[in-house]
Amino acid sequence: MTGKLLSGVLVLSAIAMGIGLWYTQIYAFYEPVNATGADDVQMTLLATGQPETVLYEDFEAIDAGSSPIRYRACFTTSMSQAMMSETYQPVEKATPLNAPGWFDCFDADEIGAALRNGDAIAFMGTENITYGIDRIVAILPDGRGFAWHEINACGKLAFDGEDLPASCPPKPEDQ
Known part of the structure; x- marks a missing residue:
């Protein structure tokens, strides 16, 4: 017994x-991200290399303090892919990360398939939004947009404890 x-x-x-x-x-x-209504969606300009706020509506996002790559956002934009392609820095081989199932506006499989077949275009949102982490923004032809964080090349090296090449920005002291 x-x-x-x-x-x-x-x-x-x-x-x-x-x-x-x-x-x-x-x-x-x-936790939900409180939208400011002014600068929630930014993409990096080709001309200056600096992020600029883009036109957006219906912004919805989540984030978690436990990891810098848990950020996910959904929005819509009236800007055309053609105009954005001439204005903002593209990103090759962007890979959206899965969102929790309850955050149903963000479907990483759909976004990834659209990026692979050329329907969606990925742009640099903000490079090194946190050291080694880039915010990526993808836009579908119907104006739906998505943002997430990805570890960049310098971040991969830094997080693995390897020496950083001269092309990487210096790692902040507190990390």
């Missing part, structure tokens, strides 16, 4: 821990 009771306690504890872990990964750390 004691063995069955002990086994039951262990199984129930494992189930409770699994549910707790699942909840923290999917829900607990994410």
Whole structure:
């Protein structure tokens, strides 16, 4: 009897821990981003290399302080892909990261497929928004836009503890 009771306690504890872990990964750390209405969506200009606010509506975003790559955003824009292609810095091989299932406006599979087949265009949002992390913005032909954070080449080296080449900006002291 004691063995069955002990086994039951262990199984129930494992189930409770699994549910707790699942909840923290999917829900607990994410918070909605409060839209400012002025500079929530920015893309880097080809001419200056500086981010500029673009026209957007219907902005919705989430972020988590537990990781710099948990940012996801959805919005719409009236700007055409052709105009943006001539104005903003493109990004090759952008790969959207999955969002929690409850943040249903951001479908990484759909965005990734649109980028691969050339329907969507990816642009540099803000380079090194946090050291080693770039904000990427992708625009679909229908004006739907998405933003997420990706680790850049310098970030990969820095996070792996490797020496940074001269082409990388210096790593901040506090990291």
